[in-house]
Amino acid sequence: MSSFIRPHWSGTSSKRAERAEEFTLWELALATDSFSSRTRSGLGALGSCINWMVVTRDVAIKRGETAPKMETFQEKEGSYHSELAFLSRLHHKNLVRLVGHCEEKDERLLVYEYMKNGSLHDPLHDRNNAEKGNSVLNSWKMRINIVSDTTRGIEYLHNHAIPPIIHRDIKSLNILLDANWTARVFDFGLFLMSPEFNYDHQRPVPAAGTVGYIDPSTMA
Incomplete structure (x- = not known):
C-alpha cells in the first residue's frame, strides 16, 4: 500500500496542475476492498462516495454510474471530463479538495480528501x-x-x-x-x-x- 501514497502538489506557486493526480483502478479497488458496500458512506444524485484510509492519507472516492448503466457512453464521457476539468482548477479552504481521479475501462472515479467529522x-x-x-x-x-x-x-x-x-x-x-x-x-x-x-x-x-x-x- 505504501506505493499508493504519492506527494501532494509541491511549491507555493498559484499555478497548479490543471489535471489531478491519476490513480489506477487496481489501486482504488485494492484500497476499498473492490468497492465493497461495507466501505460506502452515502449516495448522491450523480454517484456514490466510498470512504477508505491509506496510512496518513484519508480520501473519499466518488464513483458514478458505469458506462453500461448510462444512456450512451458519450454522455458519460462528456460529463466526467467536464467535471474533472473544473474540479482540478478549484482551490479554496472551504471546498473539499480533489486529490485525483481514475479513468480506466468503463470506470470514471473522482478521489477527494476525506472529511474526518462527516457531514453537517x-x-x-x-x-x-x-x-x-x-x-x-x-x-x-x-x-x-x-x-x-x-x-x-x-x-x-x-x-x-x-x-x-x-x-x-x-x-x-x-x-x-x-x-x-x-x-x-x-x-x-x-x-x-x-x-x-x-x-x-x-x-x-x-x-x-x-x-x-x-x-x-x-x-x-
Missing part, C-alpha cells in the same frame, strides 16, 4: 447527541463558524471560480466537516456554469439534486 447532517440529526446535549452544534460559536465557512465556499464558486459555478444542491449532507470542524462544500457533480459566462462548447447539465434544495431559477 450527522450532528443535526443524531438523536443521541440531542438527548445528551453534547452535540458540537450546541455551541453558537461553532454554528456561526460553520455557516460562515459554508457561505465563503459558495461565494467562491459563484464569484471567483472561472467560469462561475452554481452548486444547485446545498444541503447538510453536502457540507462536510474536516478534522478541525472547518466546513467544506462538497459534491460539485451537480454544478451548472453561470448563465452569464459564455462557454460555447458546454452543453446543458440535466436536472439533478434534491427537491426542496434546488434553486428554481437554475432549472429554467
Whole structure:
C-alpha cells in the first residue's frame, strides 16, 4: 500500500496542475476492498462516495454510474471530463479538495480528501447527541463558524471560480466537516456554469439534486 501514497502538489506557486493526480483502478479497488458496500458512506444524485484510509492519507472516492448503466457512453464521457476539468482548477479552504481521479475501462472515479467529522447532517440529526446535549452544534460559536465557512465556499464558486459555478444542491449532507470542524462544500457533480459566462462548447447539465434544495431559477 505504501506505493499508493504519492506527494501532494509541491511549491507555493498559484499555478497548479490543471489535471489531478491519476490513480489506477487496481489501486482504488485494492484500497476499498473492490468497492465493497461495507466501505460506502452515502449516495448522491450523480454517484456514490466510498470512504477508505491509506496510512496518513484519508480520501473519499466518488464513483458514478458505469458506462453500461448510462444512456450512451458519450454522455458519460462528456460529463466526467467536464467535471474533472473544473474540479482540478478549484482551490479554496472551504471546498473539499480533489486529490485525483481514475479513468480506466468503463470506470470514471473522482478521489477527494476525506472529511474526518462527516457531514453537517450527522450532528443535526443524531438523536443521541440531542438527548445528551453534547452535540458540537450546541455551541453558537461553532454554528456561526460553520455557516460562515459554508457561505465563503459558495461565494467562491459563484464569484471567483472561472467560469462561475452554481452548486444547485446545498444541503447538510453536502457540507462536510474536516478534522478541525472547518466546513467544506462538497459534491460539485451537480454544478451548472453561470448563465452569464459564455462557454460555447458546454452543453446543458440535466436536472439533478434534491427537491426542496434546488434553486428554481437554475432549472429554467
